[in-house]
Amino acid sequence: MSKRVTIVHSPDYANWFFSSDHPTQGRRFINGFNLIKGNQRIIEPRLATTAELARVHSAGYIHEVTKNHSSFEWSGAREDLARFATLFAGGTLVALEDLLNDEADLAIHLPGAKHHAQHDHSSGFCVFNDFAIAADIATKDYGLKVAIIDFDAHHGDGVENLTRDNPDVLTFSIHESGIFPGTGNSDELEKNVFNFPLSATSTGLGDRALLAGINKFIPIARAFQPDLLFITSGADGLADDPLTHLQYTVEGYAEAARTLAKAFPNTKKLMGGAGGYLPDSGTPEVWAAVAEQLAA
Numbered sequence: 001m002s003k004r005v006t007i008v009h010s011p012d013y014a015n016w017f018f019s020s021d022h023p024t025q026g027r028r029f030i031n032g033f034n035l036i037k038g039n040q041r042i043i044e045p046r047l048a049t050t051a052e053l054a055r056v057h058s059a060g061y062i063h064e065v066t067k068n069h070s071s072f073e074w075s076g077a078r079e080d081l082a083r084f085a086t087l088f089a090g091g092t093l094v095a096l097e098d099l100l101n102d103e104a105d106l107a108i109h110l111p112g113a114k115h116h117a118q119h120d121h122s123s124g125f126c127v128f129n130d131f132a133i134a135a136d137i138a139t140k141d142y143g144l145k146v147a148i149i150d151f152d153a154h155h156g157d158g159v160e161n162l163t164r165d166n167p168d169v170l171t172f173s174i175h176e177s178g179i180f181p182g183t184g185n186s187d188e189l190e191k192n193v194f195n196f197p198l199s200a201t202s203t204g205l206g207d208r209a210l211l212a213g214i215n216k217f218i219p220i221a222r223a224f225q226p227d228l229l230f231i232t233s234g235a236d237g238l239a240d241d242p243l244t245h246l247q248y249t250v251e252g253y254a255e256a257a258r259t260l261a262k263a264f265p266n267t268k269k270l271m272g273g274a275g276g277y278l279p280d281s282g283t284p285e286v287w288a289a290v291a292e293q294l295a296a
């Protein structure tokens, strides 16, 4: 690895646990961290502050999670999960800070990129929208421009909604058409919103379709001239993933990341793990392959 790489990580992430048969399992963060090779700076996450969460979330919703410990994602009060949700947001902000302080060229936070979280409610296992908060800080406090490429299998609807009115943020989502959340079928050029929906009958569902999306993103993002590139590296497009029908391979993900790294060699990058429902095999393998290419 030639780039300076920071990974924000805590062994405690293993305890993000709903139930043994729930799709999202905290151990995937541990497995992914253990597979990522190289000589990285490893730092601990911190809790996001109420003021940070309030950049994109309503006061009532923040109170509901952080004080009442409740969310649509779970039933009853789960103080442990509410704390993790806040820690996941703060962890991404720690990663961002390493980029802003020029401590790293690539900052990785595997529990980051909770791209479905909305202004006043959670969605799709995502409670707080860390990438939208990080983009708000980078643009409004530092005067930077942020491009967000999302190749999680699902449309990055929360990030799109929460950044659409910020002219210094561009979003581009490559996702399977017709599955949750059902949006992301068109572009809004005046909002710097781009979508690349994939289907069996139009684009195909495999690595070539993923690469076609990446190659469409690159000239659009170059014209936008971002200072930071956020990568929503969901692993749930992998062929065996139980929640989707995409047919990506680990090598396809690596090629996508290699293509992005070559296209933006000097742009600082923030990688979030987003989705991935093969906690002991495919999900950590994808994350490690993407991280290796982005760090090269």
Ligand SMILES: [Zn+2]
Pocket (backbone or CB within 6 Å): 152, 153, 154, 234, 236, 274, 275, 276
């Ligand atoms: Zn997903």
